[in-house]
Amino acid sequence: MASPTSATLGEAGVAVPVVALIGNPNAGKTSLFNALTGSQQKVANYPGVTVERVSARLQIGSQSVEVVDVPGLYSIRAISVDEEVAYQAIVDHPSDLFVYVADATNLERNLFFFSQIADLQRPTIVAVTMVDALQRAGGTIDLEALEEALGVPVIPVVAHKGQGLDRLVEEIESALRDPKPCPPVGRSPGSPVDLTPEERYKWSSEVRSATITERPSPSTTDRLDAVLTHRVFGLAIFVGLMYLVFQALYTFAGPVMDGIEWTFGKLADAVSPSLEGTPWLQSLVVDGIIGGVGSAVIFLPQILILFFLIAALEGSGYLARAAFLMDRLLGWCGLNGRAFIPLLSSYACAIPGIMAARVMPDARSRLATIMVAPLMSCSARLPVYILLIGAFIEPKYGPGWAGFALFAMHLVGLVVAIPVVLILNKRVLKMKRLPFIMELPRYQWPKWRDVWLTMFLRGKVFLQTAGTIIVVMSVLMWALLYFPRPAGAEERYTAEYGRQTSDFRERVSEETYVQQRQIEESYLGRMGKGIEPVFAPAGFDWRLSTAILSAFPAREVVVSSMGILFSLGAEPDERDMVTAVQNATWPDGRPLLTPWTATGLMVFFALCCQCMSTLATVRRETNSWKWPVVMFLYMTILAYLAAVGIYRLSLLFGG
Amino acid sequence: MKIGELRCGDKAQVTGYCDRSDCVMRLCEMGLTLGTEFQVTKIAPLGDPVELCFRCQKLVVRSAEVSGIDVEKVG
Numbered sequence: 135m136a137s138p139t140s141a142t143l144g145e146a147g148v149a150v151p152v153v154a155l156i157g158n159p160n161a162g163k164t165s166l167f168n169a170l171t172g173s174q175q176k177v178a179n180y181p182g183v184t185v186e187r188v189s190a191r192l193q194i195g196s197q198s199v200e201v202v203d204v205p206g207l208y209s210i211r212a213i214s215v216d217e218e219v220a221y222q223a224i225v226d227h228p229s230d231l232f233v234y235v236a237d238a239t240n241l242e243r244n245l246f247f248f249s250q251i252a253d254l255q256r257p258t259i260v261a262v263t264m265v266d267a268l269q270r271a272g273g274t275i276d277l278e279a280l281e282e283a284l285g286v287p288v289i290p291v292v293a294h295k296g297q298g299l300d301r302l303v304e305e306i307e308s309a310l311r312d313p314k315p316c317p318p319v320g321r322s323p324g325s326p327v328d329l330t331p332e333e334r335y336k337w338s339s340e341v342r343s344a345t346i347t348e349r350p351s352p353s354t355t356d357r358l359d360a361v362l363t364h365r366v367f368g369l370a371i372f373v374g375l376m377y378l379v380f381q382a383l384y385t386f387a388g389p390v391m392d393g394i395e396w397t398f399g400k401l402a403d404a405v406s407p408s409l410e411g412t413p414w415l416q417s418l419v420v421d422g423i424i425g426g427v428g429s430a431v432i433f434l435p436q437i438l439i440l441f442f443l444i445a446a447l448e449g450s451g452y453l454a455r456a457a458f459l460m461d462r463l464l465g466w467c468g469l470n471g472r473a474f475i476p477l478l479s480s481y482a483c484a485i486p487g488i489m490a491a492r493v494m495p496d497a498r499s500r501l502a503t504i505m506v507a508p509l510m511s512c513s514a515r516l517p518v519y520i521l522l523i524g525a526f527i528e529p530k531y532g533p534g535w536a537g538f539a540l541f542a543m544h545l546v547g548l549v550v551a552i553p554v555v556l557i558l559n560k561r562v563l564k565m566k567r568l569p570f571i572m573e574l575p576r577y578q579w580p581k582w583r584d585v586w587l588t589m590f591l592r593g594k595v596f597l598q599t600a601g602t603i604i605v606v607m608s609v610l611m612w613a614l615l616y617f618p619r620p621a622g623a624e625e626r627y628t629a630e631y632g633r634q635t636s637d638f639r640e641r642v643s644e645e646t647y648v649q650q651r652q653i654e655e656s657y658l659g660r661m662g663k664g665i666e667p668v669f670a671p672a673g674f675d676w677r678l679s680t681a682i683l684s685a686f687p688a689r690e691v692v693v694s695s696m697g698i699l700f701s702l703g704a705e706p707d708e709r710d711m712v713t714a715v716q717n718a719t720w721p722d723g724r725p726l727l728t729p730w731t732a733t734g735l736m737v738f739f740a741l742c743c744q745c746m747s748t749l750a751t752v753r754r755e756t757n758s759w760k761w762p763v764v765m766f767l768y769m770t771i772l773a774y775l776a777a778v779g780i781y782r783l784s785l786l787f788g789g
Numbered sequence: 790m791k792i793g794e795l796r797c798g799d800k801a802q803v804t805g806y807c808d809r810s811d812c813v814m815r816l817c818e819m820g821l822t823l824g825t826e827f828q829v830t831k832i833a834p835l836g837d838p839v840e841l842c843f844r845c846q847k848l849v850v851r852s853a854e855v856s857g858i859d860v861e862k863v864g
Contacts, residue, residue, distance in 0.1 A: 209818040213811045242844045243820050332822045339844070348845075365834040458849050462835035465851065471838075569812030571819070572849040574831075574840060 151310050152200045153192075156224055156251065157235035158244050159206030159495075160573055162263035162293060164188075166235055167203040168587055169293040170303075175591065187223075194307045202229065208243070210250045214568050215497055225254065231309050232258040232316075233302070238268045238275050238290075239576075241346060245338035248284070249319050249329070258316035259287045259305050266292050267576065273348040280345045285317040294581045355451075355576045362455055372459050375452070376478055379443050383436055383482035384513060390435040398428035417616055418609070426608025429688055430601040433485050433747060438593050440479050440486040444493065445588040447475075449580030453493065454572055461570065467552055468559035470496065470570055473503040477551075480510035481544070484748045485600075488755055489592060496568035502558050504755060505765055508748050509547035509554065511740055514690045518739045519543050521693060525712040526732040539733075546740045550772065562764075596751070603750035611687040614658045627651040649698050658683055672738070672777035673731040673784075675720060682738070689744040730784030734777040742773035790860050792839065793852030795829045801860040802826045808857030816855065820844040826863060 155163045168175075171190035188203040205220040212218040224232075234251060236244040251258065265275060281288040287305050291298035320337030321329060329337075361367050402420045409416035447453045453475070461471030472494045480487030487507045494500040519540055528536040627648045631639065634647075642650075653659045662680025669679045677699040685692040693711070700714040718726040727735070743749070749762040756762075795801055803825050806813055820843055821827065827843035838851045 208815065211814070211818065213815060240846045243846055246818065246820065331817050332824075335820055335822050335825075335844075359831070363831055363833070369834055454849075458831075458833055458838065458840070459835075461849075461851070462833060462837050465837075566811070569810070569815055569854050570838065570849075570851050571812065571815060572838075574847055574849060 150191075150198050150200050151230040152202060153231045153233060153306055153310075154202045154204050154224065154229035155233050155235055156204045156220075157206060158208055158237065158240075158247055160575060161206065161235045161237040161240075161244060163203055163206060163235045165293040165581060165584055166233075166261060166263065166291060167201065168584055169291075169296060169299055171201055175587075192303075194303055197307070197310075199306070199310070207247060209247055214495075214566065216495065224251075228256060230257070231306060231313070232256060233306065234258055234260045236260055236262050238262050238265045238346070239271070239273075241342045242335065242338045245284075245341055246331070246334050249334045249337060252284075252316045252319045253328075255315040255318065257309050257313035259289065259302075259309055260284060261298075261302055262288060262290045263293065265290045266295075267578075268346070268348075271348070271353060273346055276345045280341070283341045283344065284319065286314075294583060353576075358577050359455070359574070362452070363458060368455075368459060372456060375447075375456075376474075379440075379475070380478060380482065382439050382443060383479060383486070387435040387439055387482070391432055394428065394432050394435070398424055398431070414616065414619070418612065421616075422609040422612035423605070425612070426605040427601075429608060429690075430597065430604040430747065433483065433596070434593055436483050437486045437489060437596055438589050440482075440490060441589045441592045442585060444475060444490055445585040446580045448493065449578070449585055451575040451577045454574045457572060458574060465570070467555045468499065468502055469555060470494070470499050473499060476503050476507055477510055480507040480512060483512050483514070484508040484510065484745065485596075485751045488748065488751050489596065491755070496570075498559075498563050498565050498567050501563060501565075501756065501761065502555050504752060505558055505761065506551040506554050508743055508745065508765065508769065509551045509741065511544045511547050512745075514688070514745070515543075515739055517693045518689070519736055521696075521708070521711055521715065522727075522732040522736050524708075525715045526727060526729045529716075530729060539736075543736055543740050546737060550741060554768070595754070599754040600747065600750040603753065604747050607687055607746045607750070611658075611684075614661075615653065615656050615684065617657060618655070619652070623652070623655065624648060646698065653680065653684075653695075653698055669777075671781065672734055672774065673781040674735065674777075675726055677718070678726070678735065682742075682744075685739075685744045687744075687746045689739065689742075692739070692744075728784065731781055734780035734784075737780060738773045738777040740773075741769055741776055743769035790862065791852070792829070792841070792850070792855045792858060792860055793837075795839075795860070795862070797829055797832045799862060800826060800828045800864050801862050803858060804861045805859040806857055807859055810854070810857050812850070812854040813857040816848070816850065816858070819848065820846065821858070 155167055157163050167188070167190070171192055175188055175190045190201055192199045192201050202223065204223045205216050207217055207220050207224075210221060210225070212221040223229075232251060234248055236248060248260070260280075262275070262277070262280070268275060275290075277288055277290060287309070289298055289302045289305055291302055293299070320334055362371060402424045405424065406416060406420050409419055444453065447456070453472075456474060457471030459471065460474040464471055464473050473491070475493065476487045476490040478487075479490050484507050487510070488504050491500050491503045491507065494503060523536050523539050527539045628644065630651065631644050631647045634642075654663075659680055662683050663676045665679050665683065666674075666676040669675075669682070674682070677696075681692055681695045681699055684695040696715070697711060700711070700718060715727055715732075716725075720726055743766045749766060752762040752765055753759055790801070792801075803821060803823055805823070806817070821841070825843050827841045829839055830842045830847055831840035831849075833839070837853070838849050840847050840849045
């Protein structure tokens, strides 16, 4: 991992100069960074924290330069971890050159931070962004006067159109060749006293009025905001847009995900025959490795779609309005308005949802959002609900209650999330709460180049880090389910099958019986039997326990494991499955599942953390194993307690 | 007077700080310095947060977090 020091070593061992892009948040740093460096970005974390260090190499003639996109700051007084890291990247590990990015439409505030940077007296050049936006609003800027006032080179850039980039690169080259310290501004040279904010703003206000002329005109943004943040229309449009986002995740991703599944299935079929000779290797490659890679890649469509939409909404300026509209609703329990999209997305899949939490600059609410995102009922839980509601609720209480039960299952996680966030905020999360200060940026068309880059970067980061963990865990789970497999076991199971009654043989195929016995004898099956007493208070037998255990890596498999365990085969017909769970009994003949225990089982699935891809993503996004462990424990314990509670209630009411 | 008591469209001036919280200090660094005039340009549908306009920028804040700023209505 690259360390945020100056002069990292190049290939030939020559020191590579570091150029840091600094400035206020939303000043256009990232657009400029993308335009300067293309897609050659390297994403790492700053040592010990979750703040990402985004850097890239820029080739200037024969010279290689490392450009770092430093997180935005308003002031050198840091109030959060992110800001502390940004501050250290600026001050403690000095770069060879600062490129200060200043927004022409908000010059007073942008120059306040510049005046603090100027006090460091390091080589600095200024890139002025949004000059085109200023001109569209009827304003002009006198760049020569600005250059004179700041005492450093000033270059106007329009990053997404590539304007001014050549001159900026030239200036970077000459500043690196012949570094000149930036003179302090707003005071007489040598004055020892630190200026107050009032004094700095007095200076920046003067510079602004000397360099910018503005003709006030009613802006499109104000007219749009009159509708989009309106009490009634604003909320209605918001709900409509969120519905579209959700539909895109839930339905548009479906065909692509089916396609991926199909491709990996074909790949497995193609590879499988060549390994026929060594069954364990065949199973390892087909079920463990290809299956594992497939189960990581399967999340890509949703991640890409969500980040496309988020980047587009963010780029257009709407994301901030969504947070403005929703803040009151989510703020009271310690989240904030920006948590809405991550939580909504988690209803399709927690993984893009957790990754989407990075739209929240406040580490504390971001972590709280990440921790409750998997409680939202993702689409992988749906098959279990449909099976159990179809088997136990609908036949007894009718379709009305069945629909209500499905709705209630989707609500359970949300309801549980509220106390979880309250407790996390009170007892667990110790980091500082960041003030909620947000800009509502101008509406504009998203910069599609940035949208694509964000989308691909997120996809790449997911595959590289979370993907690796998912594949490793898949192979591990495969081994638990495959081994031990003593010689002759299969023949023994076949012989056992032959001894069964003809009635049994008619119901259960030989293949399914052998599979069932193999699972029963596998390490996982033994664990399922061993853990049966633990699940007994919830009214689950060893088959349900094993199905639950097998679903810990990915809850998608639960219906197929239940199919095997209830003697139907790995791809059971839905109607057979319903009949099988309805007719399943304890050894003494009592029915295994009643509407009560079925509800308990559903609530267990709703709350339990049965998705290692989620845990791998949390590990990646929080840069620590602590939070995935906490998440796994609290969700699993809650799920268990809820299932036990429901079963105990059923005993109480004789259900 | 506090910012939470202002109505949409009201103009006011910062007259002092009674609590130098992070939020208040940050707003000061962002330009809401002593004596700065600002306008309340939006109030969210659910009553909070509010948007303030000063020094040609608009910032959204929660009224509870800016209760450390004393203001006075002008005009």
